[in-house]
Amino acid sequence: MSLSKRAVKRKVADEHRQFQEKWETEYFFVEHRGTPTCLICTEKVAVYKEYNIRRHYSTRHAEEYIKYQGDERKNRVANLKKCLLRQQDLFKKAKKENEAAVEASYVVSEMIAKAGKPFKDGEFIKKCILLAASKVCPEKKGQFSNISLSANTVAERISDLSENIYDQLREKAKRFCAYSVALDESTDNTDTAQLAVYVRGVDDNFEVIEELLAVIPMHGQTTAQEIFRQLCGAIKDAGLPWKSFAGITTDGAPSMTGRKNGLVALVQRKLEEENVEEAIALHCIIHQQALCSKCLRFDNVMSVVVKCINHIRSRGLKHRQFRAFLDEIESEYEDVLYFTEVRWLSRGNVLKRFFELRAEVKAFMEKDGMAVPVLSDPKWLMDLAFLVDITQELNALNKKLQGQGQLVSAAYDNVRAFSTKLVLWKAQLSQTNLCHFPACKALMDVGTPFIGEKYADAIMKLQEEFDRSFADFKTHRATFQIFADTFSFEVQDATPVLQMELIDLQCNSELKAKFREVNGNADKLGHFLRELPPTFPELSRMFKRTMCLFGSTYLCEKLFSTMNFNKSKYRSRLTDEHLQATLRVSTVSSLKPNVSQLCERKRCQVSGSKE
Numbered sequence: 001m002s003l004s005k006r007a008v009k010r011k012v013a014d015e016h017r018q019f020q021e022k023w024e025t026e027y028f029f030v031e032h033r034g035t036p037t038c039l040i041c042t043e044k045v046a047v048y049k050e051y052n053i054r055r056h057y058s059t060r061h062a063e064e065y066i067k068y069q070g071d072e073r074k075n076r077v078a079n080l081k082k083c084l085l086r087q088q089d090l091f092k093k094a095k096k097e098n099e100a101a102v103e104a105s106y107v108v109s110e111m112i113a114k115a116g117k118p119f120k121d122g123e124f125i126k127k128c129i130l131l132a133a134s135k136v137c138p139e140k141k142g143q144f145s146n147i148s149l150s151a152n153t154v155a156e157r158i159s160d161l162s163e164n165i166y167d168q169l170r171e172k173a174k175r176f177c178a179y180s181v182a183l184d185e186s187t188d189n190t191d192t193a194q195l196a197v198y199v200r201g202v203d204d205n206f207e208v209i210e211e212l213l214a215v216i217p218m219h220g221q222t223t224a225q226e227i228f229r230q231l232c233g234a235i236k237d238a239g240l241p242w243k244s245f246a247g248i249t250t251d252g253a254p255s256m257t258g259r260k261n262g263l264v265a266l267v268q269r270k271l272e273e274e275n276v277e278e279a280i281a282l283h284c285i286i287h288q289q290a291l292c293s294k295c296l297r298f299d300n301v302m303s304v305v306v307k308c309i310n311h312i313r314s315r316g317l318k319h320r321q322f323r324a325f326l327d328e329i330e331s332e333y334e335d336v337l338y339f340t341e342v343r344w345l346s347r348g349n350v351l352k353r354f355f356e357l358r359a360e361v362k363a364f365m366e367k368d369g370m371a372v373p374v375l376s377d378p379k380w381l382m383d384l385a386f387l388v389d390i391t392q393e394l395n396a397l398n399k400k401l402q403g404q405g406q407l408v409s410a411a412y413d414n415v416r417a418f419s420t421k422l423v424l425w426k427a428q429l430s431q432t433n434l435c436h437f438p439a440c441k442a443l444m445d446v447g448t449p450f451i452g453e454k455y456a457d458a459i460m461k462l463q464e465e466f467d468r469s470f471a472d473f474k475t476h477r478a479t480f481q482i483f484a485d486t487f488s489f490e491v492q493d494a495t496p497v498l499q500m501e502l503i504d505l506q507c508n509s510e511l512k513a514k515f516r517e518v519n520g521n522a523d524k525l526g527h528f529l530r531e532l533p534p535t536f537p538e539l540s541r542m543f544k545r546t547m548c549l550f551g552s553t554y555l556c557e558k559l560f561s562t563m564n565f566n567k568s569k570y571r572s573r574l575t576d577e578h579l580q581a582t583l584r585v586s587t588v589s590s591l592k593p594n595v596s597q598l599c600e601r602k603r604c605q606v607s608g609s610k611e
Contacts, residue, residue: 018048019031019036019048020050023036023050023053024039024077025073025074025077026054026057027053027054027056027057028040028057028061028065028076028077028080029045029053029056029057030081030084036048036053037084038056038057038060038061039077039080039081039083039084040060040061040065040080041060041061042084043056098146099599100143101143101146101147101148102148102599103595103596103599104147105147105148105149105153105157106157106160106161106593106595106598106599107595108122108125108147108149108154109122109149109153109154109157109158109161110157110158110161110585110593110595112125112154112158113158113161113581113582113585113586114585114586116562116565116566116582116586118151118570118571119151119152119154119155119158119578120151120154121154122149122150122151122153122154123149123150123151125149126144126147126149129144129147130144130145155578158578158581158582158585159577159578159581160593160598161581161585161593161595161598162580162581162582162584162585163581164593164594164597164598165211165584165585165589165591165592165593166584168591168594169199169209169211169213169238169591170238170239172201172203172209172211172591173199173201173238173239173240174239175203175204176201176202176203176209176240176244176548177202177203177204177244177541177544178201178202178244178246178541178544178545178547178548179199179200179201179202179240179244179245179246179548180199180200180245180246180247180248180249180279180280180548180549180550181197181198181199181200181213181231181235181245181247181248181249181550182197182198182200182248182249182250182284182550182552182553182555182556183195183196183197183198183227183231183248183249183250183256183263183553183556184196184250184251184284184553184556184557184560185218185222185227185251185253186556186560186563188563188564188567188579189564189567189568189569189572190567190572192217192218192219192576193217193218193219193222194215194216194217194218194560194563194579195214195215195216195217195218195222195227195230195231196212196214196215196555196556196559196560197212197213197214197215197216197231197234198210198211198212198213198550198555198556198559199211199213199238199240200548200549200550201240201244201548202544202547202548205530206526206529206530206543206544206547207526208405208526208547208548209590209591210404210405210555210590211589211590211591212555212559212583212584212587212589213234213235213238214234214237214238214580215559215563215579215580215583215584216230216233216234217576217579218230222255223255224255224256224258224261224262224263224265224266225261225266227255227256227263228263228266228267228270231263231267232270242270242271242274242276243274243276245267245271245276245279246279246280246544246545246548246549247279247280247281247282247545247548247549247550248263248264248267248279248280248281248282249281249282249283249284249549249550249551249552249553250263250264250281250282250283250284250553251283251284251287251553251556252283252284252287252288252291257281257283264281267279267281268281280476280479280545280549281472282408282472282473282549282550282551283469283472284551284552284553284554285401285411285412285415285470285473285551285552286344286398286401286402286552286553286554286557287552287553288469288470289394289397289398289401289415290344290398291469292462292465292466292469293347293391293394293462295461295462295465296387296390296391296458296461296462298383298386298387298458300374300380300383301351301380301383301384301387302339302347302387304372304374304375304380305339305350305351305354305384306339307372308336308354308361308365308372309336309337309338309339309350309354311365311370312336312361312364313335313336313338318368319335321364321368322335322336322364323335325360325363325364325367326357326360329360331357331360332356333353333356333357336350336353336354336357336361337349337350337353337354338350344395344398345395345398345399347391348388348391348392348394348395349395351384351387351388351391352388352391352392354384355384355385355388355439358375358381358384361375362375362376378443378448378449379449381443381448382440382443382444382448382449382450382451384439385437385439385440385442385443386437386439386440386455386458388439389436389437389438389439389440390437390458390459390462393418393421397414397415397418400414401414401415401551401552401554402552402554403554404554404555404588406551406552406554407483407484407525407547407551408480408546408549408550408551409480409481409483409484409546410484410551411551411552412470412473412477412480412551413480413484415466415470415473418466419463419466419467422459422462422463422466423463424436425437425459426456426459426460426463427456429452429453429455429456429459430452430453430456431452432450432452434450440455478493478494478495479542479546480546482494482498482502482539482542483542483543483546483547486502486505486506486515486539487505487506487512487515489502491503491506497538498538498539498542501535501536501537501538501539502539504535504536505536505539511528511531511532514528514531515528525547526547529543529547555587558587559583559587562583562586562587563579563583566579566582566583566586567579
């Protein structure tokens with residue numbers, strides 16, 4: 001044997017030593033969790049070596065335990081083993097209770113965030129828990145007292161939950177083949193501009209992830225350059241590559257859509273620098289629909305309606321008298337509704353309620369000495385009825401465009417369907433056919449004259465406004481149609497790069513049968529696309545880029561409602577960091593915080609006066 005081989009140091013692990021049962025009675029040692037452990041002092045010995053174990057016993061315990069021999073010694077060993085197990089069970093129980101207390105702290109903190117409650121409400125919730133425990137299970141009150149719910153702890157827990165969700169998003173983002181963003185900006189209660197950015201990504205398996213990317217406070221100017229800088233930072237922090245950027249959807253503000261220096265122009269310029277395909281830029285379809293509806297001015301109607309409603313509701317006494325009047329005559333409705341310009345559905349709801357209560361409003365105003373002559377004018381009433389009918393249809397369209405996870409092709413289909421309805425309504429109104437205008441029909445049935453051409457012209461203006469406003473969606477109509485109805489699309493209308501694959505796909509009877517089962521369902525569509533063979537790379541890429549597009553900034557608007565509820569005048573000192581954490585936890589999400597993972601990093605901290 002060479003000198004180098006003899007010089008190799010021997011490792012204990014290589015000797016394969018094992019615990020010997022005789023060591024229990026001779027030295028009061030047992031094997032516990034893979035390590036020789038003394039039953040008397042619970043000290044551990046590093047290796048399975050009789051010399052080490054005998055030395056520990058002889059130097060520490062032999063003088064006291066030499067007197068136990070035979071059966072008495074065996075009984076002593078058995079008793080000490082039971083004590084060790086009880087001690088270990090006690091430690092396990094304490095550890096389990098601590099972990100349960102930390103988990104409960106996270107769960108309650110998550111509920112506080114989702115309910116939009118102040119952090120300090122955790123202390124009140126704990127008092128309620130302890131009071132209930134003292135009545136229901138007083139023996140377990142001590143365990144409930146270990147749940148830490150002070151204001152600082154709740155804030156920390158919510159931040160942990162937010163970070164955990166964001167970490168999961170970053171992991172998902174690594175697998176995105178294509179993604180798009182939707183962003184909007186709004187001012188909170190302290191006049192700080194908050195930029196909300198949502199991301200929607202698609203991976204190789206056509207799994208769609210739609211999540212809040214960031215809520216960014218903008219304390220200075222909200223120029224396009226500053227918004228672009230913040231967006232770049234959010235994309236970089238999430239680890240999203242520009243090469244997978246497929247689309248951007250905004251609210252259509254000048255700072256977002258300016259041709260030269262708007263956000264969309266800056267993003268397209270960035271993609272050009274990165275040598276990436278141009279992104280699909282869309283103006284929020286809901287905002288455009290709401291803007292289109294404003295072309296139906298009818299100021300002669302709205303001014304009177306708003307004036308009457310404000311007269312009734314702006315004074316407490318008048319409002320009480322009006323409600324009492326409705327109760328006295330046993331009206332179907334209890335009150336009129338306030339009109340709010342910025343709310344999408346407000347005008348339609350207000351007009352419908354006013355139309356239903358027009359006789360009651362007229363009688364009350366006359367009784368109050370504030371007669372409104374136009375409430376008896378047949379022409380004005382017919383204008384009101386027409387506005388009620390058309391705004392109800394616009395509201396129905398608006399509701400179809402709302403919702404999370406909606407495909408852009410489905411949203412645009414709803415707009416195209418409405419445009420087609422406008423053509424039909426225009427023709428029917430010209431012929432005094434009111435089958436789709438119930439309010440107008442109700443008035444005409446009681447003898448009110450109807451001038452069809454007047455309202456047909458209004459419908460034509462609305463139709464022209466829809467055609468003009470949705471030009472950006474119309475530009476990509478072919479792409480949306482291929483995505484939504486692949487097997488019926490005319491091949492010659494497709495781009496050359498897709499034509500050969502499109503022919504092969506349309507001639508595949510098996511895939512065509514599977515596609516019919518999808519029936520416009522987003523989840524089923526993803527399942528169908530996952531079954532596409534690798535022989536359709538360009539179609540697959542187009543499907544992914546279309547699937548990840550946002551049709552609207554609905555999620556941003558919904559987030560701002562939650563933001564205004566959380567950061568109200570009663571919680572105006574909520575910091576930007578805590579606001580973002582609260583919004584990330586409270587928004588509806590496909591990613592749920594991994595509480596078990598968070599509990600491993602924490603230890604129970606008893607909530608008390610020191611907190």
